[in-house]
Amino acid sequence: MEWIKVKNLEHAGKLVASQIEALVKQKNIVLGLATGSSPIPVYDYLIKSDIDFSNSISINLDEYVGLNQQDPQSYYYFMHQHLFQFKPFKKSYIPDGSNLNAEEVIHEYEEILKQYPIDIQLLGIGRNGHIGFNEPGTPFNSRTHKIALADSTIEANQRFFTNKESVPRFAYTMGLANIMQAKQIFLIACGKSKSPAIKALIEGDITTDLPASILQTHPNVTLYIDDGAASLLNQV
Ligand code: GLP
Numbered sequence: 001m002e003w004i005k006v007k008n009l010e011h012a013g014k015l016v017a018s019q020i021e022a023l024v025k026q027k028n029i030v031l032g033l034a035t036g037s038s039p040i041p042v043y044d045y046l047i048k049s050d051i052d053f054s055n056s057i058s059i060n061l062d063e064y065v066g067l068n069q070q071d072p073q074s075y076y077y078f079m080h081q082h083l084f085q086f087k088p089f090k091k092s093y094i095p096d097g098s099n100l101n102a103e104e105v106i107h108e109y110e111e112i113l114k115q116y117p118i119d120i121q122l123l124g125i126g127r128n129g130h131i132g133f134n135e136p137g138t139p140f141n142s143r144t145h146k147i148a149l150a151d152s153t154i155e156a157n158q159r160f161f162t163n164k165e166s167v168p169r170f171a172y173t174m175g176l177a178n179i180m181q182a183k184q185i186f187l188i189a190c191g192k193s194k195s196p197a198i199k200a201l202i203e204g205d206i207t208t209d210l211p212a213s214i215l216q217t218h219p220n221v222t223l224y225i226d227d228g229a230a231s232l233l234n235q236v
Helices: 009-026 040-048 075-084 102-115 151-160 176-180 192-203 211-217
Strands: 002-005 030-033 057-060 062-064 091-093 120-123 145-148 170-173 184-189 221-225
Touching: 009 040, 009 120, 009 184, 009 221, 040 075, 057 075, 062 075, 102 145, 102 170, 176 211, 184 192, 184 211, 192 211, 192 221
Parallel strands: 002 221, 030 057, 030 120, 057 091, 120 184, 184 221
Antiparallel strands: 062 170, 145 170
């Protein structure tokens, strides 16, 4: 696991977007996408570039259960706003949050993931070390599933909603085994609130208490972290 020190999210976005651009120039890719504030600058840079995704596929990590595509808090809406309306892909996949039949959603998503192996997976990280919505305790061999959000995640994400009560309690998410199948992974983390998770990720044990720690065993992961996120590391 390699890590690169960045000035801020904007700097991380520039570096990650240029890596994506370089690969798309060589071939049509399958790009694993993430939501949250961390990847937004990546999308801003991709929008400004002359990159063409019209022959590439995107697959998002997760979606809230119970939100439809028109809901401004849904990840579908987020992706449309921040990327797809400007840079459409040949096909973009996001779990269908409006379908409450979890078995069906999971089956469909697994078929998609089987059909399109991910070249690059973009990740943020939750304060509790979750990736996608794989909360602490999620088994490393997990595949797409429905998960109850941790209290700390509901609290962290309530800033996007009118109040805590309106944050969905469940999400559909790719599992940790799905994420680990990506050929290359870029994880972006900036700010002090991420420092305990980043310390545990870089210096801690591989444990389901910190789901992201499984990334230590992936052959091609790059972390983009700023001073704040790196502030608890032994070696900065
Ligand atoms: C959500 C998403 C994660 C994301 C995390 C951190 O919980 N499901 O994929 O990494 O938030 O978000 P942010 O980048 O806003 O800190």
